[in-house]
Amino acid sequence: MAQWTQMNQLFQYMPTQTVTDLYPAAAFPIEVRYFLAEWIEEQRWEDFELENVEQAGKAQDLLEQIINILQNLAHQKPNVVERMRLMHISRNMNIFRQEPLQFGVMVRDILRKERVLLSNASSQASNQPLVSPDSVATNMCDVDQLVLKVLEIxxxxxxxxxxxxELNWERQNFESLQGQQNGLDPKNAELQKLKKLQSNxxxxxxNLQAxxxxxxxxxxxxxxCLDRCQMRLITxxxxxxxxQNQSTIGHPFDDNLSPLQTWCxxxxxxxxxxxxxxxxxxxxxxELLERLARLQQALIQSCLLVDKQPPQVIKTQSKFSTTVRYLLGEKMAPGKPVVFKAQIITEAQARNLGQLANLPSENVGELINNTAILENNSVTRSTCATFRHMSIKKIKRADRKGSESVxxxxxxxxxxxxxxxxxxxxPYRIQMISVPVVIIVHGSQDNNALATIIWDCAFSEPDRIPFVVPERVPxxxxxxxxxxxxxxxVQTKHCLDQYNQHFLAQKIFDNPDIxxxxxxxxxxxxxxxxxxLPGxxxxxxxxxxxVMELSKKHLRDYWTEGLIFGFIGKQHLHLILKDRPNGTFLLRFSDSEIGGITIAYVAPSENGGQKIQNIQPFTKKDLEIRCLGNRIGDIKHLTLLYPDFPKHDVFRKYYTEDPVTSAKGGYLSTTLQTIVTTTEADAVSLSGLSMTPRCETPQDHSPHGYPMPQFQTSFSPEPSVQGAEFVPEFSDPGALFPGDLVQPENMDMDIEDILQRLGN
Incomplete structure (x- = not known):
């Protein structure tokens, strides 16, 4: 209804005759446009052409709906004048029942003329060129003007x-009278009529010549105009x-091809x-016909797109899929099926495609399931060929230069x-290449291959020579x-702030200066x-x-809420934490390990001052065992999230119930809890049946000097089966007791024996 709303504003500046001409009273009076404005704009009128007889049924259906809507509206109107007017209009529209396509084309042309009038008014008001290259809607208005030119022609x-x-008729009359003019008086009426005919x-x-x-x-x-419109379309x-290529690195992308298809x-x-x-x-x-033929060929060959790109890192012997879409699929001549063929080409072959009349002759790889039939989907109005189970069996690589890797x-x-x-x-040959892909043979190559793709997507120019990218970028x-x-x-709207970006620069340029x-x-x-990276x-x-992988799988919510400081260097870290009370902490990504997050916190030093401690980073494996929220809740000497948010207020919603192992066969059930050891000698304290064992790792401090996070395993002091003999069961065999302590023959050892054995 937006278009009709704009037209209402425009009517006050339009001559009455223009409005009358736009909405012919005998066929489509303005009342129909007014009462059915929203419904009319929701329908698809652009499909209608007098030549497309297969669309007659659809046009007939729309006509019947309009007549029914008008009659229903008439019965709802209390004003007798409006009621009689709507009934009269609905009866008049019955004339189109014999020619429904003519009705559909008429409504299509009225809507087109409206868009042209609105565009011209907007252009005059802003004193700007009518067409904006970045606006499909504006270009569609330009197409509407082109269509009106065709109608004018x-x-x-x-x-x-x-x-x-008329001229032929007048000439015939003139020739007939001319044979009778001999001997006539110059004042004779017939002679005067002859002169009048000659003048006419x-x-x-x-007039005919003009x-x-x-x-x-x-x-x-x-x-x-067609040439200009088509150039804008191809652009x-x-x-x-x-x-579409830029969307690989997260740039917004509207993949809806329907407006472009209509344009084509x-x-x-x-x-x-x-x-x-x-x-x-x-x-x-x-000359005109040759020019139009060239334009037609260029259009037909430009309407092929890779709708769903293949994975940009493809492992040999692995299945993948891809889809190509032809935007003029509904205009194809009926006949035998159209079969698409896919083949692998090198960067050099991609550069030469424009110069080759035929397909590349050299086969650089064996592609399995490399054909697909072009099929039309009448519901989505899309014509696509989908390669569902492709795979690369083998690949022939080019000679590499210097240190270049596969x-x-x-x-x-x-x-x-x-x-x-x-x-x-x-027939026309049409072809299109996919985005660049890197082919690997082992999963260990995936990360480096992805780096090649990221660099290519981020820093390539729109009209580059395949697949040229700069060696250096700002x-x-x-x-x-x-x-x-x-x-x-990570699927988050929380971006990397200036501190994060500065640390990333420090990292990549190996310069710690904040x-x-x-x-x-x-x-x-x-x-x-x-x-x-150095070291x-x-x-x-x-x-x-x-870091992205860890954040995507385990830290999304924490990051989105701003609970993770993220990328920060140790120099900056000490600067912002130096005056904070003991127990103040922040979460940062580890700069010494791949895919780790560590907790930096203010702790008391031996001389009564303060020091900054960094806990051994938690990796994906650690957070799969126990989530970050629970780990933070476990560590008692973490009290304030930087700058001064009470820990439990912030992280309480991330605390989950501890997983409890079910008690079977007389065993006590156990739970896991994270503790941080800050000394070389870890105490094992037992009080009754309560103990604090070392569990997760045999080391007390990491190779990088971090305090080590460990597990405290606790269990119920009551036996799970009354009167049965029981021992605690731990999820990490060997981390608490040597293997011989949990053998069947040692199940009757008492606490003193256990302590003695542990001491030895």
Whole structure:
């Protein structure tokens, strides 16, 4: 209804005659548009063409609905004048029941004219060009103007035909009277009539020549307009493909192809009508017809898209799927099925595609299940070929240069077929390549292959030569990429703040200075994922990807609520925690381990001062055993989340009930609890049947000097089976007792024996 609302505002500036012409009273009066505004705009009228007789049923259905709605509205109106007017309109619309397609085309043209009027009004008000290259809606209005030009050309042709018939009639009368003029008095009425006929013939000839010239001019203007519209369409299709590629790194992407499909179909229809009009001219216009043929070929070959891209990291012998979509699928000529073929091509072959008349001759890989039939879905109005169970059996690699690895080599899938469009004499070859893919043979290569894809997606230009990317990029661009990818992978709206970004720069440039300005520095591909970080065994990307993976699976909610500080260097860490009370802590991603999160907290030092402690990082495996919320709740000397939020107020909702092992066969049930050991000698205290054992790891301190988080395992002091002999059961065999202590022959040992054995 938005379009009708805008038209209402425009009516006050429009001449009455323009409004009257727009809504013909005898066929589609303005009352119909007014009362049914929302319903009319919800229907699909663009499909209707007089030539498409298969759409007659749909047009008939819409017509019947309009008549029924008008009659129902009439019965609801208390005002007798409105009631009688609506009944009269509904009866008049019965004339279209014999020609429902004519009705559908009429409503389609009225809506198109409305859009043109609105666009022109908007253009005049803002003094801006009518067409914005980034707006499909605006371009559709431009197409509407093009359609109106075609209608104008057709109208001129009909008028030329009428003028020609009238001229032929007048010439015939003139010739008949001319044979009788000899010997007539110059004042004779017949002679005067002859002169009048001659004058009228001259006038008709002049008008006819002017109209023919005008029609030819409009035809040329329409061809120019079609060319411009099609260039914008092809540019938009390229932009769609680039945006699809950018979505890999988290950029927003609207994958709805319906508006673009309508645009393609309209341009093809306009081209066909212009070619018909060009052939109906008295003398053929070969230049115009050749130009329209070239435009048609370019359009037909540009409407193939990879709707669902293949995985950009493909492991050999693994199944994957991909889908191509043809936007002119509903315009294909009926006949034998259209079969698409897919093949693997190298980067060099992708560059040469535009220069080759045929498909690449060299086969660089064996692709299983590489054919698919193009099928139409009438519900979604999409025509697609889906390769459901493809796999790469083997791949032939190019010679690598220098230190280049196999995970830096880019390939693509090429999809191709021949297609025939209704109304075209010859078939056209159409083809399209996928986004770049990296082919691996082992899962261990996945991370490095993904780095190649991320660099390619983030820093490629829309119209590049396949698959050229810069070797160095500004740190600002890298920041945007890391932030977008992190938010996309973790599925969060909480972005990396300036402190996080600064630490990432410190990390990749190996510069711990917290006051350094990194914004104008360039990051190389080597710094991103070829060179290992100083003092580490992994690259920057491997470390960053590990953090994303951990956050995605275990930390999303904590991060989204801002409970995790994230990326922060130790120098900055000491700066913000140095004046905080003991027990203040924050959560940061480990910079020494892949996929770890650690707790930094303020603790009392031996000399009565304070020190910053960092607990051994929790990894994916640790958080699968016990979640982060419970671990924080377990550690008693953590009290305030930085800057000053009471721990339990913030994390209480993340506490879960401890998993309790079921008591069987007389055993006591057990639970796990995290503790932090800060000394080399861990005490094992037993009071009755309560003990605090070391459980998770045989070390008290990590190789990096972190205090070690461990488990406290507790169990019920009452036997689970009354009167039965029982011993505690632990989830980590060997972490509490040596193996010989849990053998059947030792089950009758008392507490003193256990303590003695542990002491030894």
């Amino acid at each position: 057709q109208d001129r042709r009909q008028k030329i035909h009428q003028l020609q018939e 013939i001259q006038k008709l000839e002049f 109209m023919v010239k005008n029609r030819f001019q409009i035809l040329q203007e329409a061809a120019d 938009r299709l390229k932009a769609w493909r680039w945006e 179909e309209q341009l093809l229809g306009v081209n066909g009508k212009l070619r018909q009009e060009g052939m109906l001219v008295g003398e053929p216009i070969p 995970t830096e080599e880019k390939f693509a899938l090429l999809f191709s077929t021949e297609i025939t469009i209704t109304g075209c004499d010859t 740190w600002k661009k890298m920041c945007i990429t890391l932030n977008s990818k992190f938010m996309c992978e 006051s350094e300005d990194f914004s104008n520095l360039l990051v190389s591909w080597g710094q991103f994922n070829k060179e290992v 580490r065994q992994f690259t920057f990307w491997q470390w960053f990807e590990g």
